[in-house]
Amino acid sequence: MKTLLKQANLKATHQREIILSIVSNCKVHPTTEQIFNLVHPLIPTISLATVYKTLEAFVKSGLITKTLTTEGQLRYDPNLNSHGHIYSNNTNEIIDYYDQELDEVIRAFFKRKKVKNFHIKKISLNINGDKIDPEKSISIQ
Numbered sequence: 001m002k003t004l005l006k007q008a009n010l011k012a013t014h015q016r017e018i019i020l021s022i023v024s025n026c027k028v029h030p031t032t033e034q035i036f037n038l039v040h041p042l043i044p045t046i047s048l049a050t051v052y053k054t055l056e057a058f059v060k061s062g063l064i065t066k067t068l069t070t071e072g073q074l075r076y077d078p079n080l081n082s083h084g085h086i087y088s089n090n091t092n093e094i095i096d097y098y099d100q101e102l103d104e105v106i107r108a109f110f111k112r113k114k115v116k117n118f119h120i121k122k123i124s125l126n127i128n129g130d131k132i133d134p135e136k137s138i139s140i141q
Helices: 002-007 014-024 032-039 048-061 100-112
Strands: 065-068 074-077 084-088 093-097 126-129
Touching: 002 014, 014 032, 014 048, 032 048, 032 074, 048 065, 048 074, 074 093
Parallel strands: 084 126
Antiparallel strands: 065 074, 084 093
């Protein structure tokens, strides 16, 4: 974690290392409060405001990204690879998906429409819906 923080031009403090480690190892897209609840037992003196400010510093430096749910809830994403999200409204889950073919279709669409004065750096498509069976995982084949 120290190396990642230094590469992002951030001071490698104990708090930052712990927070970055927790976010990086999350299998879900956690909220600030969820991250705080995981950090607080390890650093009992840390405040929710410090966790929030640290996460925002990580976003600004490019270590993580943030995404909003359809309800406007802020979530954090340590996955910096090009990917989209499937958001399940009824279970409040965000699932990553990767599809190079879909990215190529979107790029071709922009090229065909002759979009001027715009260069695509990253494609991130968010799909919103409800799980049919909330007890089962979403699968993409």
